[in-house]
Amino acid sequence: MLRMTSIRYELIATCPHTGARRGRIHSPNGVIETPCFMPVGTQGTVKTIGSEDLEALGFQLILSNTYHLSLRPGSDLVERLGGLHKFMSWKGAILTDSGGYQVMSLAHMRKISDEGVSFKSHLDGSEHFLTPERSIQIQGELGVDISMALDVCPPYPCTREEAAEAMRLTHLWAPRNIAAKREHQAVFGIVQGGVHEDLRRESAAFISDQPFDGYAVGGVSVGEPTEMQYPVVKFTAPLLPVDKPRYLMGVGHPQDILHAVGCGIDMFDCVLPTRMARHHALYTLNGRVNVMGKKWAEFDGPVDEGSVFPATERYSAAYMRHLFKAGEPLAGRLATLHNLAFYARLMQEIREAIETQSWPDLMARYANA
Amino acid sequence: MLRMTSIRYELIATCPHTGARRGRIHSPNGVIETPCFMPVGTQGTVKTIGSEDLEALGFQLILSNTYHLSLRPGSDLVERLGGLHKFMSWKGAILTDSGGYQVMSLAHMRKISDEGVSFKSHLDGSEHFLTPERSIQIQGELGVDISMALDVCPPYPCTREEAAEAMRLTHLWAPRNIAAKREHQAVFGIVQGGVHEDLRRESAAFISDQPFDGYAVGGVSVGEPTEMQYPVVKFTAPLLPVDKPRYLMGVGHPQDILHAVGCGIDMFDCVLPTRMARHHALYTLNGRVNVMGKKWAEFDGPVDEGSVFPATERYSAAYMRHLFKAGEPLAGRLATLHNLAFYARLMQEIREAIETQSWPDLMARYANA
Numbered sequence: 013m014l015r016m017t018s019i020r021y022e023l024i025a026t027c028p029h030t031g032a033r034r035g036r037i038h039s040p041n042g043v044i045e046t047p048c049f050m051p052v053g054t055q056g057t058v059k060t061i062g063s064e065d066l067e068a069l070g071f072q073l074i075l076s077n078t079y080h081l082s083l084r085p086g087s088d089l090v091e092r093l094g095g096l097h098k099f100m101s102w103k104g105a106i107l108t109d110s111g112g113y114q115v116m117s118l119a120h121m122r123k124i125s126d127e128g129v130s131f132k133s134h135l136d137g138s139e140h141f142l143t144p145e146r147s148i149q150i151q152g153e154l155g156v157d158i159s160m161a162l163d164v165c166p167p168y169p170c171t172r173e174e175a176a177e178a179m180r181l182t183h184l185w186a187p188r189n190i191a192a193k194r195e196h197q198a199v200f201g202i203v204q205g206g207v208h209e210d211l212r213r214e215s216a217a218f219i220s221d222q223p224f225d226g227y228a229v230g231g232v233s234v235g236e237p238t239e240m241q242y243p244v245v246k247f248t249a250p251l252l253p254v255d256k257p258r259y260l261m262g263v264g265h266p267q268d269i270l271h272a273v274g275c276g277i278d279m280f281d282c283v284l285p286t287r288m289a290r291h292h293a294l295y296t297l298n299g300r301v302n303v304m305g306k307k308w309a310e311f312d313g314p315v316d317e318g319s320v321f322p323a324t325e326r327y328s329a330a331y332m333r334h335l336f337k338a339g340e341p342l343a344g345r346l347a348t349l350h351n352l353a354f355y356a357r358l359m360q361e362i363r364e365a366i367e368t369q370s371w372p373d374l375m376a377r378y379a380n381a
Numbered sequence: 382m383l384r385m386t387s388i389r390y391e392l393i394a395t396c397p398h399t400g401a402r403r404g405r406i407h408s409p410n411g412v413i414e415t416p417c418f419m420p421v422g423t424q425g426t427v428k429t430i431g432s433e434d435l436e437a438l439g440f441q442l443i444l445s446n447t448y449h450l451s452l453r454p455g456s457d458l459v460e461r462l463g464g465l466h467k468f469m470s471w472k473g474a475i476l477t478d479s480g481g482y483q484v485m486s487l488a489h490m491r492k493i494s495d496e497g498v499s500f501k502s503h504l505d506g507s508e509h510f511l512t513p514e515r516s517i518q519i520q521g522e523l524g525v526d527i528s529m530a531l532d533v534c535p536p537y538p539c540t541r542e543e544a545a546e547a548m549r550l551t552h553l554w555a556p557r558n559i560a561a562k563r564e565h566q567a568v569f570g571i572v573q574g575g576v577h578e579d580l581r582r583e584s585a586a587f588i589s590d591q592p593f594d595g596y597a598v599g600g601v602s603v604g605e606p607t608e609m610q611y612p613v614v615k616f617t618a619p620l621l622p623v624d625k626p627r628y629l630m631g632v633g634h635p636q637d638i639l640h641a642v643g644c645g646i647d648m649f650d651c652v653l654p655t656r657m658a659r660h661h662a663l664y665t666l667n668g669r670v671n672v673m674g675k676k677w678a679e680f681d682g683p684v685d686e687g688s689v690f691p692a693t694e695r696y697s698a699a700y701m702r703h704l705f706k707a708g709e710p711l712a713g714r715l716a717t718l719h720n721l722a723f724y725a726r727l728m729q730e731i732r733e734a735i736e737t738q739s740w741p742d743l744m745a746r747y748a749n750a
Contacts, residue, residue, distance in 0.1 A: 055707045056700075062711060063695065085678070085703045093681050093699055101695040309454070312462050326432065326470040330462055334425065334454045341429045341710055 017225045018196040019157065021257045021278075027366045030274035031250060034366040037257055037278075039157040040196075041097060041105040042072055046257065047273045047366075049359045050075040050107060050281040051352055055084070056100045059286055060345040061352075063102040068323065069349070069356050073105040073157075075281040078150050079114035083133050087153035095155030107158035107200075107281075109261075110147045110189075116165050124164065126184060144185040148192035148199060158226065161189035163202040165231050175206030178231070179215050186222045200226035200259060207240060209247055216251035226257040229277070242271055249275040266295065266358055266381045273362055274371070285355050289347035292336045295319070295354040297381050303347070308333045321353035386594045387565040388526065390626045390647075396735045399643035400619060403735035406626055406647075408526040409565075410466060410474040411441055415626065416642045416735075418728045419444040419476060419650040420721055424453070425469045428655055429714040430721075432471040437692065438718070438725050442474040442526075444650040447519050448483035452502050452509075456522035464524030476527035476569075476650075478630075479516045479558075485534050493533065495553060513554040517561035517568060527595065530558035532571040534600050544575030547600070548584050555591045569595035569628060576609060578616055585620035595626040598646070611640055618644040635664065635727055635750045642731055643740075654724050658716035661705045664688070664723040666750050672716070677702045690722035 018040050025034040037044040051058045051066065054077045058066060066074060076096060081087060090099050096106055115122050115131045122131035128143030144162040151159035162185055166178035182204045193199055201224035205211030219227060229248050232241045245260060249272070252258045259279035260272045269280050285295060292304040296316030303315055308329040314320045315329045324346050335343035358378070365374035387409050394403040406413040420427045420435065423446045427435060435443060445465060450456060459468050465475055484491050484500045491500035497512030513531040520528035531554055535547035551573045562568055570593035574580030588596060598617050601610045614629060618641070621627045628648035629641045638649050654664060661673040665685030672684055677698040683689045684698045693715050704712035727747070734743035 055703075055709055057704060057707075057709050057711045060710045060714070062715070080707075084707055085699075089679060089699075092679060093697070099697070099700055099703075101697075101700070310458060310461060328462070328468070328470075330454075330458075331425075331468055331470070334468075338424045338426075338449075338453055340424055340426050341713060342426045342431060344710060345429070345714070346431070 017198050019198040019225055019257075021226070021255060023254070025367050027274070027371050028369050029371040031276040032273045032362070032366045032371065033258075033276055033278060034363055035257070035278055037073075037105075039073070039105040039198075041103065041157050044072040044105055045363055046278040047269075047359055047362050048073055048279055049269065049355045050279065051355075052077075052281055052283045052286060053100070055080050056090075056096060058348070058352075059290065060341075060348045063100060065323070065349060066352075067103065069352050070360070071104060071352070071356060073107060073279075074102065075107050075109065076154075076156070077114060078108045078111035078147060078154070081108075081154060082111065082150045083135055087150040091153040091155065097155065105157040106154075107279075108151045108154055108156045108160065110160045110162040111142055111150070112147070112162045113165055113262075115142055116167075124181065126181065128162075144188040145192040148189055148197070152194040152197050157198065159193075159197055159199045160228065161186060161199055161201050161224070163204060163230055166204070166206055168231075170206060172206070172208055172211075175204070175208055175211055175231075178206070179204040179211055182230075183215070183218050186219060186224075190223060198225035200224055200228050200257075202228045202230040202261070203248060203252070204231050205248075206231060207244055209243075212244060212248045213251065216248055220251065220253050224256070226259060226279075227252040228259040228261050230261050232260065232263060241268065245272050245275050245277065249277050252276075266355075266378055269358065270362070270375065270378060285351035286348050289351045290344040292332075292343070292347060294332075294347055295351050295381070297378065299380055303329055303332050304336050305333075319350075319354055321350060321357070323349040323353055386567050388567040388594055388626075390595070390624060392623070394736050396643070396740050397738050398740040400645040401642045401731070401735045401740065402627075402645055402647060403732055404626070404647055406442075406474075408442070408474040408567075410472065410526050413441045413474055414732055415647040416638075416728060416731050417442055417648055418638065418724045419648065420724075421446075421650055421652045421655060422469070424449050425459075425465060427717070427721075428659065429710075429717045432469060434692070434718060435721075436472065438721050439729070440473060440721070440725060442476060442648075443471065444476050444478065445523075445525070446483065447477045447480035447516060447523070450477075450523060451480060451519045452504055456519040460522040460524065466524065474526040475523075476648075477520045477523055477525045477529065479529045479531040480511055480519070481516070481531045482534055482631075484511055485536075493550065495550065497531075513557040514561040517558055517566070521563040521566050526567065528562075528566055528568045529597065530555060530568055530570050530593070532573060532599055535573070535575055537600075539575060541575070541577055541580075544573070544577055544580055544600075547575070548573040548580055551599075552584070552587050555588060555593075559591060559593065567594040569593055569597050569626075571597045571599040571630070572617060572621070573600050574617075575600060576613055578612075581613060581617045582620065585617055589620065589622050593625070595628060595648075596621040597628040597630050599630050601629065601632060610637065614641050614644050614646065618646050621645075635724075635747055638727065639731070639744065639747060642735075654720035655717050658720045659713045661701075661712070661716060663701075663716060664720050664750070666747065668749055672698055672701045673705050674702075688719075688723055690719060690726070692718040692722055
């Protein structure tokens with residue numbers, strides 16, 4: 013069955029030094045300049061900040077979580093209220109994950125079969141059954157710009173057999189995700205295969221052959237930077253179609269993003285800048301700084317002169333430390349604004365470096381970030 | 382000893398229907414149009430919002446708490462960093478309380494003598510001794526525009542003897558507060574006397590006779606509206622000097638403010654709009670609304686058409702309810718912005734009603750608020 017899609021990828025420039033691509037995604041809710049970073053708005057809100065803040069920071073695309081929204085307030089309610097954009101008053105584009113990652117993380121509370129995943133809600137223990145069809149339906153009800161196919165993320169670390177089984181189910185489900193699409197619903201496929209190059213090659217070939225609207229590299233773990241991820245990204249990214257967006261899920265640290273962009277990845281999401289912010293860690297050109305540290309107690313300036321942003325520049329490190337020490341809600345907000353501004357600038361400078369063919373200068377600038 | 386003061390009260394207009402005054406306080410950090418409401422920024426921050434938000438809401442004067450700031454981060458540190466305005470990056474004026482109210486509230490952890498109050502910190506149990514001299518010194522270190530004299534608030538309810546004793550100490554300390562002033566430090570005196578008209582008259586006469594820069598009515602309880610407060614305000618306010626600002630401490634509900642302005646009060650502070658916000662209660666022209674209520678679950682508009690404000694108008698009641706249900710930090714922020722916008726508009730309309738001699742129209746408009 014042929015269905016019109018609602019997004020289009022435009023390749024603008026390539027980097028002469030790396031595999032980096034400068035592009036543009038045309039979506040129903042505006043243009044998204046790539047490479048881009050998506051702030052994570054798990055429950056229909058990027059924690060501590062409003063849609064007006066995201067607009068001021070210059071983001072054009074955010075990520076929200078199907079699992080959480082489907083349980084509360086419910087995708088049917090969101091649809092009746094006009095969709096997620098209207099519900100959260102966000103004028104930019106939205107990508108939702110499939111819900112699979114959260115469901116797989118429930119460990120003892122879920123069971124996977126060829127048909128789908130049965131699980132119990134973390135909120136009230138109620139039983140649910142998630143299938144590719146249901147995930148795509150929920151995302152359709154949310155009315156987002158980009159839906160993600162339901163896949164199976166293997167646990168980390170995992171055996172080769174576990175990685176292969178996750179890949180098998182992911183491939184089995186891929187056509188079912190596409191068949192469940194509403195007209196104009198854009199769905200991205202996900203490549204699995206763990207750290208095994210042969211599995212990744214097999215998965216990239218299979219998934220790329222499916223008529224998805226974009227292609228993601230899944231199963232690369234969220235968290236601390238690990239050089240283990242780098243080879244996976246390096247040999248997988250170039251296997252994905254050049255005329256569609258490429259998305260590395262759940263990544264990551266600034267260095268991880270720089271590496272992956274160099275491999276040809278266009279899109280990223282990660283909880284790090286927002287979660288770290290709530291744990292008083294500020295991203296700077298000189299690395300992540302713990303603003304709760306005693307050294308900032310009387311520091312009447314920013315933690316890093318090179319990392320000053322309009323949204324928070326009026327506040328000193330001493331004041332931010334005081335807010336965290338005193339348990340004030342403003343602390344998390346200011347740190348979130350700071351970190352997202354850092355990530356927004358990083359992506360802006362990545363895009364400029366590709367356009368101006370100055371990638372080595374960019375790498376030097378972020379060498380200690 | 383004669384000391385220059387740094388604030389000046391200008392009477393602009395009086396209401397033909399009531400005792401309301403339209404005035405202006407000239408302070409080192411700008412003009413304050415009165416009657417005015419001060420948002421409460423206990424720990425050097427109005428909970429959930431930044432100084433840029435307070436500016437956008439149009440506030441010109443905020444209140445902060447000497448007790449909290451003196452314990453954390455310490456008034457000496459704030460002074461070394463250039464004072465509280467600079468510390469919290471607030472361009473408007475600041476009034477601090479004396480610390481007395483919090484110390485008196487410590488109940489079993491404090492002891493009052495003619496010399497002052499000994500108490501233990503709620504943070505670490507460390508012992509402190511608060512005197513008029515020390516309170517004024519701390520407020521001088523914070524560098525605020527208006528300092529409050531250390532007084533004694535009687536418990537509520539209290540016997541006539543307790544009210545009289547609180548008044549005796551308040552009067553005993555009044556000259557010591559003034560003698561401790563830095564040059565240009567503006568200090569307001571406080572009238573005590575409980576609900577007893579004769580004590581209030583005695584106190585108003587005594588305190589008014591002291592060279593304070595403004596005069597406050599203290600000991601009127603924070604919280605639910607009580608017609609019991611009204612007679613106290615009614616007979617006390619007119620006893621205060623006409624050429625200085627008059628401040629009713631810890632009040633209150635919109636109806637309480639309207640009543641007190643009508644009695645000739647110029648300044649108010651209260652935790653209600655900010656505290657209620659964090660408990661999902663929104664002020665509207667139709668009363669306080671619990672946005673967590675089931676009736677708002679699918680309500681695609683504001684809780685009250687007449688109470689829509691720029692800072693939050695893009696968000697529906699359904700979305701705010703979702704944020705509160707999901708425990709999202711943005712919930713408290715949006716509700717705080719809403720409630721403070723309501724109070725800012727109330728005060729703006731009070732000032733206009735005095736100027737345009739349309740007090741009855743104002744009372745009709747807020748009849749159900």
